[in-house]
Amino acid sequence: MRTLIKNGLVVTADASFEADVVIVDGKIDAVSRRASGAVETALAGLVADETIDATGKYVVPGGIDAHTHMELPFGGTFAKDTFESGTKAAAHGGTTMIVDFAVQPKGAALRDGLDVWMAKAEGNAVLDYGFHMIMSDVNDASLAEMDQLVAEGIPDFKLFTAYPGVFLSPDDHIFRAMKQTRKNGGMIMMHAENGPVIDVIAADLVASGMTDPIGHGLARYPILEGEATNRCIRLAEAAGVPVYFVHLSSRDALEAVTAARGRGSMAFAETCPQYLFLSIDDMGNGFEGAKYVCSPPLRPKDHQEDLWRGLRTDILQLVGTDHCPFDFEGQKELGRGDFRKIPNGLPAIEDRVDLLHHGGVVGGRISRERWVEIASTAPAKMFGMYPQKGAIAVGSDADILVYDPNRKRTISAATHHMDVDYSLFEGWEIQGASDVVMSRGTVLVRDGQWVGPAGHGQFVRRGRSDFARLA
Numbered sequence: 001m002r003t004l005i006k007n008g009l010v011v012t013a014d015a016s017f018e019a020d021v022v023i024v025d026g027k028i029d030a031v032s033r034r035a036s037g038a039v040e041t042a043l044a045g046l047v048a049d050e051t052i053d054a055t056g057k058y059v060v061p062g063g064i065d066a067h068t069h070m071e072l073p074f075g076g077t078f079a080k081d082t083f084e085s086g087t088k089a090a091a092h093g094g095t096t097m098i099v100d101f102a103v104q105p106k107g108a109a110l111r112d113g114l115d116v117w118m119a120k121a122e123g124n125a126v127l128d129y130g131f132h133m134i135m136s137d138v139n140d141a142s143l144a145e146m147d148q149l150v151a152e153g154i155p156d157f158k159l160f161t162a163y164p165g166v167f168l169s170p171d172d173h174i175f176r177a178m179k180q181t182r183k184n185g186g187m188i189m190m191h192a193e194n195g196p197v198i199d200v201i202a203a204d205l206v207a208s209g210m211t212d213p214i215g216h217g218l219a220r221y222p223i224l225e226g227e228a229t230n231r232c233i234r235l236a237e238a239a240g241v242p243v244y245f246v247h248l249s250s251r252d253a254l255e256a257v258t259a260a261r262g263r264g265s266m267a268f269a270e271t272c273p274q275y276l277f278l279s280i281d282d283m284g285n286g287f288e289g290a291k292y293v294c295s296p297p298l299r300p301k302d303h304q305e306d307l308w309r310g311l312r313t314d315i316l317q318l319v320g321t322d323h324c325p326f327d328f329e330g331q332k333e334l335g336r337g338d339f340r341k342i343p344n345g346l347p348a349i350e351d352r353v354d355l356l357h358h359g360g361v362v363g364g365r366i367s368r369e370r371w372v373e374i375a376s377t378a379p380a381k382m383f384g385m386y387p388q389k390g391a392i393a394v395g396s397d398a399d400i401l402v403y404d405p406n407r408k409r410t411i412s413a414a415t416h417h418m419d420v421d422y423s424l425f426e427g428w429e430i431q432g433a434s435d436v437v438m439s440r441g442t443v444l445v446r447d448g449q450w451v452g453p454a455g456h457g458q459f460v461r462r463g464r465s466d467f468a469r470l471a
């Protein structure tokens with residue numbers, strides 16, 4: 001099968017140039033530049049099974065969302081998107097690969113959790129997928145298992161300083177896991193908030209009668225993210241390993257990463273669309289605010305431009321979603337009368353690529369090349385799958401968007417594809433949308449319609465991070 005995408009503007013993390021792209025059997029076979037002013041490339045006479053005219057459009061690598069939680073059991077319920085519905089929604093929004101988090105059950109092996117998540121994804125995901133591993137129990141056995149998982153293409157491990165009694169690992173456990181990655185070449189990902197202190201503040205708020213969702217945002221002080229981020233950086237420095245912060249949300253945490261990078265530490269971080277576009281003000285409308293409950297919480301509005309600055313200056317390397325959707329009705333409602341019982345998590349997977357284009361490129365905050373980098377190329381490099389993914393280059397998987405930078409669309413729960421009954425961005429008109437979404441050469445979405453096969457996704461074995469090579 002040969003496909004030709006012609007007349008487009010190829011945009012990569014490095015440059016933009018006019019070129020035609022040939023795809024053969026799912027891989028990029030040629031990227032042929034048009035000479036300045038020329039209408040056609042050297043490929044003009046090429047016969048293809050399908051030709052896609054990308055005149056006036058960008059041709060970019062598909063988005064990679066390296067932070068998702070399909071079907072996560074959490075807060076007494078389950079994140080609602082399955083691997084099928086969640087990856088389909090992702091594809092509609094220009095994402096062509098996800099990395100989800102498998103969870104080690106407490107008291108069981110890493111492998112037990114991994115097997116469960118593999119079974120959920122296999123045959124159901126329509127996009128290629130990888131896994132990070134959440135470690136709920138750090139002990140001699142799980143430390144030894146880490147080496148095996150790295151060898152099998154699951155090289156990163158998430159630990160928490162938050163959620164006491166559920167996911168929290170004490171400092172010595174975090175340190176032991178970090179030391180293990182020094183030996184096996186993996187990477188530790190941290191959810192950094194001071195959970196025990198947050199629980200004290202939250203209990204005080206509830207005791208004083210503050211039970212609304214806004215209490216969730218008020219209890220989780222930014223300084224407690226800054227403290228935990230700095231602590232984990234120092235632990236990683238002591239262990240001599242890189243460390244990656246998931247869902248960095250605040251100026252306080254950004255300052256910790258900035259300082260670490262300034263002294264040469266390998267500290268890396270992502271932020272998420274919700275922290276770039278929403279604020280704690282969104283949590284204030286009575287119980288409606290439950291729609292915006294996630295951890296870390298939405299921050300005061302003035303943190304947003306600091307996060308954009310972080311993206312512009314590479315203090316933050318990429319943007320993932322932490323996609324973890326719960327219906328307002330029946331799920332978020334579990335926390336009526338006590339914000340601590342609201343399931344934490346937001347739906348965002350379908351909007352990430354377009355929101356970053358709209359707020360970043362159209363909004364004049366980042367270049368279109370940086371947009372491609374934070375949405376696709378940097379995740380591929382950070383998580384050991386570049387240049388198979390995240391590139392428009394000969395030999396790469398043909399995970400490609402034909403992207404219309406001018407098309408406007410209105411976000412709404414009535415038209416989105418995520419399996420959740422509300423949208424964080426209801427009624428927002430944004431600029432930029434994918435006309436064609438292709439995974440390994442197969443068109444999945446065309447002009448907003450699903451045209452792909454079921455169960456198209458494959459597990460991607462990942463290698464060492466390109467960002468975090470040790471001497």
Ligand code: DUC
Pocket residue numbers: 069074191293294295296322324344345346
């Ligand atoms: N934060 C969330 O909001 N949801 C899932 C897990 C997490 O850390």
Ligand code: ZN
Pocket residue numbers: 191246247295
């Ligand atoms: Zn987290």
Ligand code: ZN
Pocket residue numbers: 067068069246322
């Ligand atoms: Zn998460």
